[in-house]
Amino acid sequence: MNLAPEKLIFELSSKGRVGCALPKSDVPSYDLPSGLERKELNLPEVDELTVVRHFTRLSQKNYSIDTQYYPLGSCTMKYNPKANEVAASFAGWKFAHPLAGDVSSQGAIELIYKLQDSLAEIGGFEAASLQPAAGAHGEFSGVLMIRNYLRDKGETKRVKMLIPDSAHGTNPASCTMAGFITQTIPSDKKGNIDMKALKAALDDTVAGIMITNPNTLGLFETNIEKIARLVHRAGGLVYGDGANLNALTGVFKPGLAGIDVMHFNLHKTFSTPHGGGGPGAGMVAAGKALAPYLPGPVAVRKRGRYRLSMPEKSIGRVKLFYGNFGVLVRAYAYIRMMGRDGLRRIAENAVLNANYLRKKLEGTYPLKYTRGCMHEFVAMGDIAPGIHTLDIAKRLIDYGFHPPTIYFPLIVPEALMIEPTETENRETLDAFAEAMLAIAEEARTRPELLHAAPVTTPVGRLDEVAAARCPVLCYRGD
Amino acid sequence: MPFIPNSNEDRESMLKEIGKNTIEELFLDIPEKLRFPVLNLPEGISEMEMLSEIEALSAKNISARKAAWFLGAGAYNHYIPSLVPALASRGEFLTAYTPYQPEVSQGTLQAIFEYQSMAAELFGVSVVNASHYDGATALAEAVLMAWKQNLERNKILLPKDLHPEYREVLATYLSSFEVEVQEYEGAPENAAPDARTACVVAGYPDFSGQIHSLAKGAELAHASGALFIVHADPLLCALLESPGAQGADIVTAEGQCLGNPMNFGGPFLGMMGATEKLMRKMPGRIVGEARDHDGKRGFVLTLTAREQHIRREKAVSNICSNQGLVMLQACIYMAAMGHHGMKTVARLCYDKAHYAASRIAGLPGYKVGNTAFFKEFLVETPVPAERIFEKLAKKSVVPGLPLSRYDSSRPKELLVCVTEMNTKAEIDRLVELLEEVSA
Numbered sequence: 001m002n003l004a005p006e007k008l009i010f011e012l013s014s015k016g017r018v019g020c021a022l023p024k025s026d027v028p029s030y031d032l033p034s035g036l037e038r039k040e041l042n043l044p045e046v047d048e049l050t051v052v053r054h055f056t057r058l059s060q061k062n063y064s065i066d067t068q069y070y071p072l073g074s075c076t077m078k079y080n081p082k083a084n085e086v087a088a089s090f091a092g093w094k095f096a097h098p099l100a101g102d103v104s105s106q107g108a109i110e111l112i113y114k115l116q117d118s119l120a121e122i123g124g125f126e127a128a129s130l131q132p133a134a135g136a137h138g139e140f141s142g143v144l145m146i147r148n149y150l151r152d153k154g155e156t157k158r159v160k161m162l163i164p165d166s167a168h169g170t171n172p173a174s175c176t177m178a179g180f181i182t183q184t185i186p187s188d189k190k191g192n193i194d195m196k197a198l199k200a201a202l203d204d205t206v207a208g209i210m211i212t213n214p215n216t217l218g219l220f221e222t223n224i225e226k227i228a229r230l231v232h233r234a235g236g237l238v239y240g241d242g243a244n245l246n247a248l249t250g251v252f253k254p255g256l257a258g259i260d261v262m263h264f265n266l267h268k269t270f271s272t273p274h275g276g277g278g279p280g281a282g283m284v285a286a287g288k289a290l291a292p293y294l295p296g297p298v299a300v301r302k303r304g305r306y307r308l309s310m311p312e313k314s315i316g317r318v319k320l321f322y323g324n325f326g327v328l329v330r331a332y333a334y335i336r337m338m339g340r341d342g343l344r345r346i347a348e349n350a351v352l353n354a355n356y357l358r359k360k361l362e363g364t365y366p367l368k369y370t371r372g373c374m375h376e377f378v379a380m381g382d383i384a385p386g387i388h389t390l391d392i393a394k395r396l397i398d399y400g401f402h403p404p405t406i407y408f409p410l411i412v413p414e415a416l417m418i419e420p421t422e423t424e425n426r427e428t429l430d431a432f433a434e435a436m437l438a439i440a441e442e443a444r445t446r447p448e449l450l451h452a453a454p455v456t457t458p459v460g461r462l463d464e465v466a467a468a469r470c471p472v473l474c475y476r477g478d
Numbered sequence: 479m480p481f482i483p484n485s486n487e488d489r490e491s492m493l494k495e496i497g498k499n500t501i502e503e504l505f506l507d508i509p510e511k512l513r514f515p516v517l518n519l520p521e522g523i524s525e526m527e528m529l530s531e532i533e534a535l536s537a538k539n540i541s542a543r544k545a546a547w548f549l550g551a552g553a554y555n556h557y558i559p560s561l562v563p564a565l566a567s568r569g570e571f572l573t574a575y576t577p578y579q580p581e582v583s584q585g586t587l588q589a590i591f592e593y594q595s596m597a598a599e600l601f602g603v604s605v606v607n608a609s610h611y612d613g614a615t616a617l618a619e620a621v622l623m624a625w626k627q628n629l630e631r632n633k634i635l636l637p638k639d640l641h642p643e644y645r646e647v648l649a650t651y652l653s654s655f656e657v658e659v660q661e662y663e664g665a666p667e668n669a670a671p672d673a674r675t676a677c678v679v680a681g682y683p684d685f686s687g688q689i690h691s692l693a694k695g696a697e698l699a700h701a702s703g704a705l706f707i708v709h710a711d712p713l714l715c716a717l718l719e720s721p722g723a724q725g726a727d728i729v730t731a732e733g734q735c736l737g738n739p740m741n742f743g744g745p746f747l748g749m750m751g752a753t754e755k756l757m758r759k760m761p762g763r764i765v766g767e768a769r770d771h772d773g774k775r776g777f778v779l780t781l782t783a784r785e786q787h788i789r790r791e792k793a794v795s796n797i798c799s800n801q802g803l804v805m806l807q808a809c810i811y812m813a814a815m816g817h818h819g820m821k822t823v824a825r826l827c828y829d830k831a832h833y834a835a836s837r838i839a840g841l842p843g844y845k846v847g848n849t850a851f852f853k854e855f856l857v858e859t860p861v862p863a864e865r866i867f868e869k870l871a872k873k874s875v876v877p878g879l880p881l882s883r884y885d886s887s888r889p890k891e892l893l894v895c896v897t898e899m900n901t902k903a904e905i906d907r908l909v910e911l912l913e914e915v916s917a
Binding site: 001005006008009010013017018019020022023025026027028029030032033035036037038041042043044045046048051052054055056058059060061062063064065066067068070072075077078079080081083085086087090091092093094095096097098099100101104105106107108110111118121122124133134135136137139140144147168169170172173174175176177178179181182219220222224225250251252253256257267271273274275276277278279280295315316317318319320321322323324325326327329332333335336337338339340341342343344345346348349351352353355356358359371372374393394397402403405408422423424425426454457458459460461462463464466467468471472473474475 | 479480481482483484488489492493495496498501504505506507508509512513514515517518519520521522523524525528529531532533535536537538539540541542543544547549551552553555557559561564565566567568569570571572573574575576577578579580581582583584585586588589590591592594595596598599600604605606608609611612613614615622643644646647649650651653654655689691715716717718719720732739740741742743744745746757763764765766767768769770771772774775776777778780781782783785786787788789790791792793795796797798799800801802803804805806810812813814815816817818819820821822823825826828829830832833850867871876879883898901902905
């Protein structure tokens with residue numbers, strides 16, 4: 001970690017400096033539209049080396065997968081293979097224009113086609129669209145598909161979407177954007193969907209249910225087939241949230257268990273980098289009933305030629321062009337390298353690592369649900385008087401680990417959601433467990449260490465309340 | 479396997495520690511008949527094989543590297559300084575998550591803050607968020623944001639000359655709500671907003687490249703109580719008066735042109751900025767300045783009470799991720815270009831486009847429709863534009879977008895884009911071939 005304060009790029013500015021030279025103009029100069037010329041433009045004036053040092057130093061203020069273990073629950077912070085980056089950087093991709101036409105874009109459309117196909121096969125679905133740019137964007141697409149399908153059947157009074165209380169916040173938010181109202185379904189004592197509550201909610205206004213499986217407790221929804229049957233019988237459809245697909249590749253195909261439509265987060269399961277927040281890719285796949293409603297265009301193949309085409313009853317476009325193509329290339333590269341056996345080994349080892357770590361920690365950090373976990377587990381951090389999960393998380397930083405996801409899912413108090421991923425070796429898992437146990441000891445004997453943490457970072461805990469009360473969102477000069 | 483370190487020995491001893499005999503025992507919660515299905519996919523291949531396979535695939539595309547490129551229409555061929563990808567691809571940026579833990583994410587957070595600051599300056603607004611998926615989804619979310627200020631005002635006024643894909647995305651985003659969309663011709667002062675209007679949307683420039691002065695449109699929108707949304711070319715904003723200075727309440731943009739490759743259409747960068755008044759209504763991540771207990775300056779994600787992970791179904795949007803790396807590239811681009819470089823790039827685009835337009839307008843049978851434009855202009859062609867595209871592409875000149883690709887009723891219109899990447903010699907060659915093809 002680079003601890004030295006780094007000035008803002010504006011504060012490094014000095015009049016007359018330039019960071020990039022451009023060619024001299026080889027054409028005449030033309031008048032600007034009258035009255036519209038811009039007078040002031042307060043952008044930094046910085047030389048190239050200053051820019052390079054500035055952003056290099058900034059990068060050194062981050063924890064990242066490349067530098068630290070990052071067991072962030074539900075985020076699948078697995079290693080992002082360097083070969084993916086090379087695969088995405090070929091000139092034939094970077095300088096390919098989305099409107100060059102199908103004939104001139106055969107390579108790109110073929111890749112889209114093959115990735116659609118591979119992902120549909122992994123999920124057990126009929127067809128896939130790679131248009132959505134992120135998981136939440138895939139959810140939005142999927143629930144719109146459900147809405148249009150029901151609308152076409154004349155079922156316009158079905159306006160209610162059921163969402164388990166363990167779900168990600170994007171699920172209800174996506175429903176709102178698609179015009180649905182949501183009803184929360186509680187979890188039972190084992191961390192499954194409460195079947196009694198589900199049955200009670202299944203009236204004739206139900207459009208469907210959104211299920212994350214494994215759910216955010218890291219537990220497999222054991223009643224999955226039964227839930228799908230009940231919802232279908234009630235006239236609704238089943239949406240699968242694929243945020244946690246990393247536990248299932250080659251192990252379980254959601255499309256064969258009654259899921260009608262599902263998104264996958266390619267930036268989780270398929271190893272594309274998170275990039276400090278994005279870009280992701282949120283492919284959406286569907287079974288027979290909903291496949292015609294997929295967002296488009298999608299790639300199709302006819303007589304050995306590839307072209308882009310709109311599915312028959314498509315909900316339309318959800319973004320420009322054909323999805324986050326550069327991300328798609330990385331996901332495809334990964335699937336090619338892993339192959340069918342490798343994909344199964346992902347899930348096997350992700351689940352093995354999670355259960356191994358869980359076993360090491362369960363005596364110290366209590367679990368609300370005790371059955372075997374899938375790729376992640378949720379422990380609780382209030383292990384000593386006056387100690388909260390936040391303190392554990394911040395102290396982990398001082399041990400050189402990125403904290404797990406905290407205070408989520410909402411149904412576990414003081415939640416610490418830990419997802420080891422399959423790309424970590426046993427020594428790393430052991431070192432993390434040792435740090436967690438050492439912190440638990442400190443929590444009892446020297447709690448002030450936890451309250452003061454982190455102390456090894458460029459800044460200490462920041463006052464977020466004050467930041468939101470009087471927001472400073474831009475550089476305002478001296 | 480290189481990405482999965484556990485050896486068979488590791489697996490066995492780890493299984494033993496958790497009291498299991500086989501890996502299969504870890505999956506007993508899955509219904510038996512659904513467990514371990516056949517995966518009909520090829521076997522895995524090595525990195526070396528994968529790269530040569532994918533490189534061969536990439537070579538089947540026509541690339542702007544190998545042709546004189548005059549095709550824009552929403553994806554633009556601009557120069558990307560070498561330092562941009564070199565810095566943005568550092569593992570510490572590339573492989574970090576959304577900066578939920580600010581103490582170990584100051585690099586990402588400060589970069590977002592700097593991006594917000596530079597973009598806000600460019601747009602002439604008070605606040606810019608940490609990005610949307612692309613320009614079209616940014617515009618769609620801006621329209622939803624405007625409508626949500628007052629649900630009674632449910633009329634949206636769009637320019638007729640809007641990118642067809644933007645219109646389609648907007649239609650998808652609005653499809654769940656009782657919102658009426660109306661179109662107006664030409665400049666935004668023709669929009670005629672009334673007491674039911676939520677917002678007037680204006681292009682800066684329009685899809686066909688036409689630039690309108692915005693101030694009058696903004697005034698009329700405000701007088702009727704509507705918001706004024708401008709979708710702008712960020713490079714244009716370095717040269718001409720910003721949308722904010724002309725009265726825009728919300729500014730959206732496609733930021734791909736700021737240091738990001740065309741990448742067959744993605745990932746792109748949806749930019750959104752707004753006035754201070756609308757700050758707490760904006761979707762997306764926003765970074766703000768904060769202090770630690772010693773008074774040291776740091777940065778945090780802020781105003782999170784707007785967002786889905788806090789507000790769930792009541793959130794202003796479902797957006798969760800942003801286009802982090804693409805935004806970072808734009809940030810580094812703007813920093814490296816700076817005041818002088820941004821103006822120079824914009825000026826080069828402007829002058830080269832005007833040189834090209836004046837030459838094309840001089841050709842028999844060709845007409846340029848625009849009165850004021852930046853880097854893109856609409857050409858009426860004497861023969862079908864698609865035929866021109868086909869013939870010129872064979873000679874490694876990609877002349878622009880035949881509008882018939884979006885609208886079959888417009889066969890003889892070509893949208894031509896000229897940037898700093900096009901030399902005078904390339905422009906002259908384009909002109910020569912256009913003349914030849916119509917002869």
